[in-house]
Amino acid sequence: MSELHASLIDTPILAVALTLAAYLGGIHLFERMGRPSWCPAVLIGAVLTAASLWLLRYDYADYQRNVTWLTLLLGPATVALAVPLYQQRQHIFALWKPILCCLPLAAALAALYAVLIAWLLGAPPDVLASLAPKSVTAPLAMGIIEQIGGSLSLMLGGLLITGVLTTIFVSLLARLLKIDDKRLLGFALGVNGHAIGIVRAFELGPTAGAFASLGMSLTGIFTALFLPLVWRLFGL
């Protein structure tokens, strides 16, 4: 029995099957709960995965090693993000001036505020590095973490929280500042709240959705290009 357990734990097939099952279960529960914006399907899937790992006495390090067979696809899936970006080129060409004025500053501040606050509260460098890419879409943020160090899991947790908070704050501030321009709201959702913001933006309409995707892609690329450089300059 314990031999069977050991050999099942050892095969990547179990790790892959577990991941797919937990993800599909997460999506199912998410739909059943009425698609709550405060609890993304990925989070439910992650809870289900963690619970099964614990039940199976499956060490997280072993799971991580075995599931690489699946997550290897993250590389080509990231490269594939060039396609939607290419398809949005008209938006970029038409609005290059406001985008050039706003995007670099907005993306830089999204990282800077969090890092500065955490630093003032005495967080160590690896926590700062994990918080810095908090508004970047996960596949690109994982590339940034490779460059600047920090904890992958903490970074992804921060990413989820940032995404959820962005949807809440954008609705709140839109009401307070009386902004109803869908392009603006979409862009703010994408720049700050990556993929979770995009989901919310598409609920506001296709224009908001398109601008959110644009904001997310450009923020991701800008941050991935400059954050490691800045990190190196400051010798962190």
Place this chain on the structure above:
Amino acid sequence: MKLLRGFLWLLGFQLLGHAVVELLSLPVSHAMAGLLLLLGWLLAKRRLNESVATASQALIPLLAMLIMPGVVGVFFVIDEFAGHWTAIMVALGVGTFLSVLTTLWLMRRFMPREAANADERERQP
């Protein structure tokens, strides 16, 4: 076959990105470099290869599933970052509030008014 051909294109660009990053020792990830190279290639060719489009449509919806194993790790690092959780939560909460506020303010300042907005059009000559 279109899917496979497109997948091979994506792998090719990732490998190209890998080579460029290592040769020039750039501080970006291999996949990120691959993304930029593919984007540059598409912009230069001004035409989207059908097989690349097929493969990207198949892969992009999987992104959330592909990052999930990393998210699972959060539950296993709770102890590792004990004592820093207040700083982390305050940084995420206040930081996100400020950055949403700044983005909205910047966009309102620089974005040209929407043409479809009827009452605005009346005021503007």
